[in-house]
Amino acid sequence: MAKELPFFKFEPSEYMFGRIQKQSYEIQGVFINICCKYWHKLGDYDLESLLLDFDKEIVEKLIRDKIITDGEDGNINIDFLDYQLNECHIVSKKNSESGKKSAQKRSTGVQRAFNDGSTEENREDKKREDKKKKELSCLDFFLQSSIEQETAIKGAKAYGIFLNSEQLKIEAEKHDAIFNLQFPNADIRKWQQYFGYYFEKMKNNSKGQQQNPSTQIYTPLQRKRR
Numbered sequence: 001m002a003k004e005l006p007f008f009k010f011e012p013s014e015y016m017f018g019r020i021q022k023q024s025y026e027i028q029g030v031f032i033n034i035c036c037k038y039w040h041k042l043g044d045y046d047l048e049s050l051l052l053d054f055d056k057e058i059v060e061k062l063i064r065d066k067i068i069t070d071g072e073d074g075n076i077n078i079d080f081l082d083y084q085l086n087e088c089h090i091v092s093k094k095n096s097e098s099g100k101k102s103a104q105k106r107s108t109g110v111q112r113a114f115n116d117g118s119t120e121e122n123r124e125d126k127k128r129e130d131k132k133k134k135e136l137s138c139l140d141f142f143l144q145s146s147i148e149q150e151t152a153i154k155g156a157k158a159y160g161i162f163l164n165s166e167q168l169k170i171e172a173e174k175h176d177a178i179f180n181l182q183f184p185n186a187d188i189r190k191w192q193q194y195f196g197y198y199f200e201k202m203k204n205n206s207k208g209q210q211q212n213p214s215t216q217i218y219t220p221l222q223r224k225r226r
Contacts, residue, residue: 008039008084019067030058031067038078043085046074138191139176143169148192155196159203171198 015021020031034054038045047070050059062068069077142148149168156163156171163171175198179191 005039005042005085005088008035008081014080019065023061023065023067027058027061030054031062034059034062034068035078035081038076038081039085043075043077043082045076047076048074050076137176138179138186138188139172141188142172142191142195152192152195156199156202159199161199161202171202174198 020028023031034050037053047059059068063070063076069079071077142152149165152172153163153165153168156168172195175195176191178198179186179194183190183194
């Protein structure tokens with residue numbers, strides 16, 4: 001028997017009003033002993049062993065009155081004990097998972113402490129990268145970033161515009177010339193935002209819609225008013 005399961009729950013009200021109360025005191029006594037042995041074996045108790053351990057007539061009556069059931073696998077079942085065993089199994093599983101998570105956290109903490117020596121170096125690398133971005137023009141940064149280009153190609157595709165890398169470069173240069181006239185000191189984020197509006201303009205132009213040159217690219221606020 002597992003040491004973590006030294007006892008099972010016994011509810012007097014369930015017992016007092018259950019089918020077992022209709023049995024004789026002798027049968028009730030045998031049933032309690034069967035429950036103890038069933039729990040001791042963690043529910044792995046076959047009918048053949050049960051008949052060897054207890055009086056055959058009493059066992060057959062308990063089965064006939066459905067106080068004990070005979071399973072298809074040859075084992076017997078006692079419902080209220082099975083429920084508790086399943087409940088204990090779930091609790092045991094949760095405790096095991098919690099233990100694993102706790103161990104993982106401790107391991108992560110050790111690894112983090114081990115990596116602290118390289119944290120400052122990573123910060124310096126990020127600073128150098130940020131400085132490089134600032135030194136590059138928006139167009140240059142865009143053309144040097146494959147991730148930015150892939151994102152732009154997907155964005156254009158959403159508007160029904162299909163571009164390869166060379167075509168994207170040409171359109172980016174066109175967009176950059178118009179953008180710098182209107183926003184000479186803007187950063188890369190704003191450049192990316194208005195590149196999306198540039199695709200929308202291309203889509204509208206492909207449908208034959210005429211646009212005023214002064215409003216070919218406009219801010220979200222202006223778009224809302226229109």
